[in-house]
Amino acid sequence: MLDLNTAVTRLKSNDVIAFPTETVYGLGARISSEEAIKKIFSTKERPFFDPLIVHVSSIQQAQECFASWSDIAEVLAQNFWPGPLTLVMKKKSSISDLITSGLENVGVRIPAHPLAQQLIEKLGEPIAAPSANKFGKTSPTQAAHVLAEFGPAVGILDSVGYENCQIGIESTVLLVREDRQISILRRGGVLKSQIEEVLNKNKILFNWFDTTDKKESPGHMKHHYMPSIPFVVCRNPQMKLSELGRILNEKLSQLPDEVEGVKIVKPVGKIDKIEFLKLSTDAHQAARELYAQLRSASQRQPQALCFIQLPHHSSEMWESLFDRLYKAASLIID
Numbered sequence: 001m002l003d004l005n006t007a008v009t010r011l012k013s014n015d016v017i018a019f020p021t022e023t024v025y026g027l028g029a030r031i032s033s034e035e036a037i038k039k040i041f042s043t044k045e046r047p048f049f050d051p052l053i054v055h056v057s058s059i060q061q062a063q064e065c066f067a068s069w070s071d072i073a074e075v076l077a078q079n080f081w082p083g084p085l086t087l088v089m090k091k092k093s094s095i096s097d098l099i100t101s102g103l104e105n106v107g108v109r110i111p112a113h114p115l116a117q118q119l120i121e122k123l124g125e126p127i128a129a130p131s132a133n134k135f136g137k138t139s140p141t142q143a144a145h146v147l148a149e150f151g152p153a154v155g156i157l158d159s160v161g162y163e164n165c166q167i168g169i170e171s172t173v174l175l176v177r178e179d180r181q182i183s184i185l186r187r188g189g190v191l192k193s194q195i196e197e198v199l200n201k202n203k204i205l206f207n208w209f210d211t212t213d214k215k216e217s218p219g220h221m222k223h224h225y226m227p228s229i230p231f232v233v234c235r236n237p238q239m240k241l242s243e244l245g246r247i248l249n250e251k252l253s254q255l256p257d258e259v260e261g262v263k264i265v266k267p268v269g270k271i272d273k274i275e276f277l278k279l280s281t282d283a284h285q286a287a288r289e290l291y292a293q294l295r296s297a298s299q300r301q302p303q304a305l306c307f308i309q310l311p312h313h314s315s316e317m318w319e320s321l322f323d324r325l326y327k328a329a330s331l332i333i334d
Helices: 004-012 034-044 059-063 071-080 114-123 143-153 192-201 241-254 283-300 316-328
Strands: 017-019 026-030 053-055 085-090 105-109 127-129 172-176 181-186 231-234 305-308 331-333
Touching: 004 017, 004 026, 004 114, 017 114, 017 143, 026 034, 026 114, 034 127, 059 071, 071 085, 071 172, 071 192, 114 127, 143 283, 181 192, 231 241, 231 316, 241 331, 283 316
Parallel strands: 053 105, 085 172, 231 305, 231 331
Antiparallel strands: 017 026, 026 127, 053 127, 085 105, 172 181
């Protein structure tokens, strides 16, 4: 574990470190070091087409990352920062193309975790950081998760005395265009209705649009957040266990070994016993539990893990959760 001063020294020496945020643990490097940014990708085994989010400690620091700053950005920043909302807008040329995967836009947010804020302030510049886990795998919400993922190869900012990741899933990513069009690229803890309410309350002109190209957002691939065991989501709560087992044995073995660079987890042999993932009925609590539960189940090594989608899983926050659950699953059954 690293104290704050040692963490800053590591970052200034072009190293990467793991640090807590209110969403998940990040694997960070200072944005002015291309050497360190490349180290994020090599440490995570992450492809360069997957952009990183820039973490800042103030609105002024955020403005320095963007080519322009609109009234939409100002109102959203004032209302949701620090917090789990990432704004994606046109970047300044000073922001490395490595961070944005060559795109003209960059994603920026102020994390709400006090340690993350202290780290950025003490460093004196923004930190680029994806989640602190291997590419495509389950995100970490505890220091122990990061240690299990990387061992001693990655230093972890000591968070003893601070609360773990309170939100539990990655930030909402919102694309803000210069023509006042906005679109959610990734669902998270800040909900569409909340964004809409704040903009309307402040009489800010905007229009929602749907984009089919989510590649401006991290975590956009079909498979992401995957545990190391076969995991399935069943969207039919009436399905009998025998039928579920039959489908799993038939379909899982037919899956490809890899999709978009992510290895698909398949059973070694016939599945005779299925374990069920149980989350809180409260969506916000379920978000805090999700990644830790997936990791705990992976350690128990059941033949297969299944989550049953129920009618009460219907709120906006559950939509954010199912974004993660569907991508973590090797298979979705209707």
